[in-house]
Amino acid sequence: MVELPQVLVLRPVLLLKMFEKQFQSKFSFLKAWESPMPTTLFLKTHAQSVKAILCTAGTPITSDVLSHLPAVQLVVTENTGVDHIDLQECWRLKISVTNAATVFCEDVADMGVGMLLAVLRRICSDDRFLRGGLWPNSGDIPLGSKLGGKRVGIVGLGSIGSKVGKRLEAFGCNISYTSRKKKSETPYLFYPTVHELASNCNVLILCCSLTDQTRHMINKEVMAALGKEGIIINIGRGPIIDEKELVKCLLEGQIAGAGLDVFENEPYVPKELFGLENVVLSPHRAAFTEEAILNAFQLAVANLEAFFSGKPLLSPVINE
Amino acid sequence: MVELPQVLVLRPVLLLKMFEKQFQSKFSFLKAWESPMPTTLFLKTHAQSVKAILCTAGTPITSDVLSHLPAVQLVVTENTGVDHIDLQECWRLKISVTNAATVFCEDVADMGVGMLLAVLRRICSDDRFLRGGLWPNSGDIPLGSKLGGKRVGIVGLGSIGSKVGKRLEAFGCNISYTSRKKKSETPYLFYPTVHELASNCNVLILCCSLTDQTRHMINKEVMAALGKEGIIINIGRGPIIDEKELVKCLLEGQIAGAGLDVFENEPYVPKELFGLENVVLSPHRAAFTEEAILNAFQLAVANLEAFFSGKPLLSPVINE
Numbered sequence: 042m043v044e045l046p047q048v049l050v051l052r053p054v055l056l057l058k059m060f061e062k063q064f065q066s067k068f069s070f071l072k073a074w075e076s077p078m079p080t081t082l083f084l085k086t087h088a089q090s091v092k093a094i095l096c097t098a099g100t101p102i103t104s105d106v107l108s109h110l111p112a113v114q115l116v117v118t119e120n121t122g123v124d125h126i127d128l129q130e131c132w133r134l135k136i137s138v139t140n141a142a143t144v145f146c147e148d149v150a151d152m153g154v155g156m157l158l159a160v161l162r163r164i165c166s167d168d169r170f171l172r173g174g175l176w177p178n179s180g181d182i183p184l185g186s187k188l189g190g191k192r193v194g195i196v197g198l199g200s201i202g203s204k205v206g207k208r209l210e211a212f213g214c215n216i217s218y219t220s221r222k223k224k225s226e227t228p229y230l231f232y233p234t235v236h237e238l239a240s241n242c243n244v245l246i247l248c249c250s251l252t253d254q255t256r257h258m259i260n261k262e263v264m265a266a267l268g269k270e271g272i273i274i275n276i277g278r279g280p281i282i283d284e285k286e287l288v289k290c291l292l293e294g295q296i297a298g299a300g301l302d303v304f305e306n307e308p309y310v311p312k313e314l315f316g317l318e319n320v321v322l323s324p325h326r327a328a329f330t331e332e333a334i335l336n337a338f339q340l341a342v343a344n345l346e347a348f349f350s351g352k353p354l355l356s357p358v359i360n361e
Numbered sequence: 362m363v364e365l366p367q368v369l370v371l372r373p374v375l376l377l378k379m380f381e382k383q384f385q386s387k388f389s390f391l392k393a394w395e396s397p398m399p400t401t402l403f404l405k406t407h408a409q410s411v412k413a414i415l416c417t418a419g420t421p422i423t424s425d426v427l428s429h430l431p432a433v434q435l436v437v438t439e440n441t442g443v444d445h446i447d448l449q450e451c452w453r454l455k456i457s458v459t460n461a462a463t464v465f466c467e468d469v470a471d472m473g474v475g476m477l478l479a480v481l482r483r484i485c486s487d488d489r490f491l492r493g494g495l496w497p498n499s500g501d502i503p504l505g506s507k508l509g510g511k512r513v514g515i516v517g518l519g520s521i522g523s524k525v526g527k528r529l530e531a532f533g534c535n536i537s538y539t540s541r542k543k544k545s546e547t548p549y550l551f552y553p554t555v556h557e558l559a560s561n562c563n564v565l566i567l568c569c570s571l572t573d574q575t576r577h578m579i580n581k582e583v584m585a586a587l588g589k590e591g592i593i594i595n596i597g598r599g600p601i602i603d604e605k606e607l608v609k610c611l612l613e614g615q616i617a618g619a620g621l622d623v624f625e626n627e628p629y630v631p632k633e634l635f636g637l638e639n640v641v642l643s644p645h646r647a648a649f650t651e652e653a654i655l656n657a658f659q660l661a662v663a664n665l666e667a668f669f670s671g672k673p674l675l676s677p678v679i680n681e
Contacts, residue, residue: 147509148482151532155478162468162650163473165485165643171642172635176628187466187652211531231569308496309450315492321484322491324502330482332507 045069084109104130124251142356145328150204152327156300166318189213194242197249239266251278279304365389404429424450459664462676465648470524476620477664486638496598509533514562517569559586571598
């Protein structure tokens with residue numbers, strides 16, 4: 042019997058859970074969380090020869106973890122975002138990293154538009170109103186607000202942000218953006234800073250990745266610039282927003298509403314948000330449809346197979 | 362002081378409530394529901410000379426009502442749908458009818474897409490999940506389904522249906538439709554019956570008006586043709602669907618989900634739906650945003666002013 046290539050998994054990974062049988066026909070998984078040993082001891086004992094890691098957002102691949110894994114040459118993450126991986130350390134150690142590339146982009150963009158519609162048109166709060174049996178007794182529910190004509194600012198015009206823009210054009214929105222640099226291939230108006238973008242928009246949609254530059258980029262000042270009629274949609278990463286300030290702005294009516302798929306301390310969501318009707322909350326699911334998860338599984342397998350057979354990786358993260 | 366033209370109102374009208382001051386500076390309203398008299402007596406006593414009626418969906422303007430109003434020459438409804446008005450009787454009596462024309466079309470189309478995203482991507486049920494504080498204790502929530510690639514069937518490709526199509530194209534949906542007749546100006550595939558459309562689609566979006574032909578058009582057989590993975594969005598009128606069969610199909614899993622802005626006996630919603638996670642419920646609000654309501658008010662005023670000054674009406678309903 043052929044021995045399967047070993048892959049280390051530190052914490053549960055959605056793809057492995059969903060496609061366990063198919064995965065285990067191709068690779069032998071070393072599951073750290075199933076061992077009674079502390080992780081460090083587990084790594085020292087079992088993982089000295091392992092060459093590949095499969096991981097997910099929320100599983101930190103730090104320099105400390107990597108220091109216990111001298112043979113590792115590849116980190117495969119099931120997500121698009123790679124902020125849980127110490128990329129500098131990977132580059133230093135000549136470890137390759139692959140992500141889910143654009144597999145999830147359409148679904149994340151769809152979710153951004155879906156949450157924006159849900160906030161503007163009160164879809165979730167009206168659904169609660171009906172389920173509470175309140176309709177026959179109270180005709181007085183606030184009106185929603187029209188999506189068409191809204192000035193929407195996209196923060197990060199990458200593969201997700203540009204898809205958000207394409208969708209919102211069909212609704213008649215006026216789209217502008219900020220990004221690390223101005224893009225020549227888009228007709229959307231560019232603002233060099235998120236503060237200027239917020240000052241000129243009714244809606245901000247956060248589509249950027251989490252980096253040292255974007256952490257707490259949406260702060261008190263940006264929210265004040267967006268204003269009392271403003272709405273924030275976050276389909277990026279939680280820490281892009283200063284969450285404490287966001288909660289305060291929402292409670293005090295300094296902004297009009299928010300649609301949040303991501304949070305600073307997942308799975309913990311600030312409880313103050315649970316009572317607000319102008320907020321739509323989602324458990325970091327923007328990327329996760331049945332269709333996209335299947336594509337992500339196929340891509341992860343293809344990357345691991347390419348690596349173990351010495352072929353080029355399909356979706357390497359580039360050291361920019 | 363100039364005497365203002367009289368306008369009869371049988372039951373509360375949203376526009377009059379929202380823009381009472383502006384409306385009352387231009388017209389004198391006879392409000393039947395504020396009188397202690399029964400409506401018939403009120404009409405006989407006060408409304409013999411009134412020439413115009415302002416009404417809303419759910420206020421039946423029947424031949425009986427009109428028989429008590431010999432001087433009426435105009436019925437203005439604040440809605441786009443005119444199924445509450447006996448049009449044949451109006452034509453016979455040479456009474457003009459105006460509606461909200463296309464004022465609400467974009468918002469209704471937006472709501473159709475918003476509810477479809479909410480059903481497919483579990484936006485409202487995931488919001489409930491988070492507000493219930495369940496996220497930290499349970500990672501196991503079902504995955505949503507991708508909008509892109511879905512075969513969407515539009516029932517009624519009029520001013521709302523075509524706007525739904527335009528929006529869903531941007532999400533990568535495959536769009537087909539049924540309508541009274543095939544339209545030459547659209548690239549979408551035409552099916553002559555709703556049954557054939559349902560057999561070839563994952564999603565049906567009901568955008569048609571309520572007529573004798575469309576009442577209970579979505580019956581058991583159509584839902585069976587749509588199938589267990591199928592989703593129905595109703596932004597038309599409640600009675601287009603056989604609601605009892607719909608509830609049964611949803612409870613038994615004969616279809617996968619529904620987004621319903623309208624119901625057969627509003628404001629009553631079948632209680633069996635309140636416990637379903639694959640359903641999004643909305644209190645007939647698809648049309649009602651602040652922006653559209655303002656436009657509808659301006660149009661209603663313009664129609665009444667045109668009528669009282671002998672000018673052409675702005676949005677007459679045509680006797681086809």
